[in-house]
Amino acid sequence: MLHTARKRFGQNFLHDVGVIQHIVSYVNPEPGQHIVEIGPGKGALTQYLLKEAGRLDVIELDRDLIPLLERACTGLGELHIHSADVLRFDFAALATDGRALRLVGNLPYNISTPLLFHVLEKLSCVQDMHFMLQKEVVQRMAAAPGDSDYGRLSVMIQYYCYVDPLFLVGPEAFSPAPKVESMVVRLVPHAQPRVQVTSTARFSAIVKQAFSQRRKTLRNTLKGLLSEDDIRAQEIDPSARAETLSLEQFARLSNILR
Numbered sequence: 001m002l003h004t005a006r007k008r009f010g011q012n013f014l015h016d017v018g019v020i021q022h023i024v025s026y027v028n029p030e031p032g033q034h035i036v037e038i039g040p041g042k043g044a045l046t047q048y049l050l051k052e053a054g055r056l057d058v059i060e061l062d063r064d065l066i067p068l069l070e071r072a073c074t075g076l077g078e079l080h081i082h083s084a085d086v087l088r089f090d091f092a093a094l095a096t097d098g099r100a101l102r103l104v105g106n107l108p109y110n111i112s113t114p115l116l117f118h119v120l121e122k123l124s125c126v127q128d129m130h131f132m133l134q135k136e137v138v139q140r141m142a143a144a145p146g147d148s149d150y151g152r153l154s155v156m157i158q159y160y161c162y163v164d165p166l167f168l169v170g171p172e173a174f175s176p177a178p179k180v181e182s183m184v185v186r187l188v189p190h191a192q193p194r195v196q197v198t199s200t201a202r203f204s205a206i207v208k209q210a211f212s213q214r215r216k217t218l219r220n221t222l223k224g225l226l227s228e229d230d231i232r233a234q235e236i237d238p239s240a241r242a243e244t245l246s247l248e249q250f251a252r253l254s255n256i257l258r
């Protein structure tokens with residue numbers, strides 16, 4: 001059956017076997033592990049993951065791909081296909097056997113940021129994640145305070161996870177070739193939070209508000225939440241911008257939010 005790649009589903013199928021094997025070797029799937037692939041597509045990665053793990057859950061939105069996926073994986077192991085939108089998918093419902101999930105995916109780039117935030121909400125059932133993303137997104141995830149690409153995504157991901165950018169992948173590894181470069185990243189949830197926050201909801205709210213207007217000072221972006229004196233009392237300059245603040249400084253500000 002012929003399938004034309006759908007742009008609205010962010011479909012760029014991997015066809016470079018070297019890249020596929022490289023990803024699988026980093027994941028290093030083992031029998032007995034609970035591996036979940038997001039967006040299996042036609043099964044480029046799925047076949048290898050399934051062969052090594054023996055069992056796999058996959059979540060795919062495009063129903064037309066399911067027959068192709070099933071055919072590619074026939075006889076390789078126990079494949080559980082969830083025909084669903086990953087943004088509405090409850091990962092915790094899969095983790096009922098007590099084993100933490102290992103998430104893998106060459107992700108649809110058009111939904112990568114909301115998808116990452118969705119996954120962060122369910123991290124307690126996740127062991128690790130290996131994702132292919134647009135290179136710039138991985139750079140944002142790994143950015144440090146003061147870097148031009150340091151933002152809300154950097155702070156929130158680093159609050160929850162250790163970020164390990166693994167390797168670059170050029171457009172020619174995909175069909176159709178995307179216009180951007182890609183990167184594979186490993187994310188491992190911290191066993192203990194890197195900074196102490198009294199409420200993750202308040203931490204998340206202050207980070208969001210502080211970065212709502214990147215060019216503005218904290219004095220302006222946090223108006224209504226914290227006064228200049230509140231900010232100064234935490235030994236933070238109210239005329240600083242969010243992009244210069246460390247995780248620890250965000251934690252301190254969020255802990256005094258009422």
Ligand code: SAM
Pocket residue numbers: 009010011012013014015038039040041042043044045059060061062065084085086087105106107108109111
């Ligand atoms: N894993 C395949 C590969 O590497 O060739 C396909 C990767 S392609 C970049 C992204 C896949 O995610 C596509 O199969 C697409 O249909 C699927 N997808 C897009 N949006 C999705 C969503 N909201 N929920 C689940 N799957 C989605």
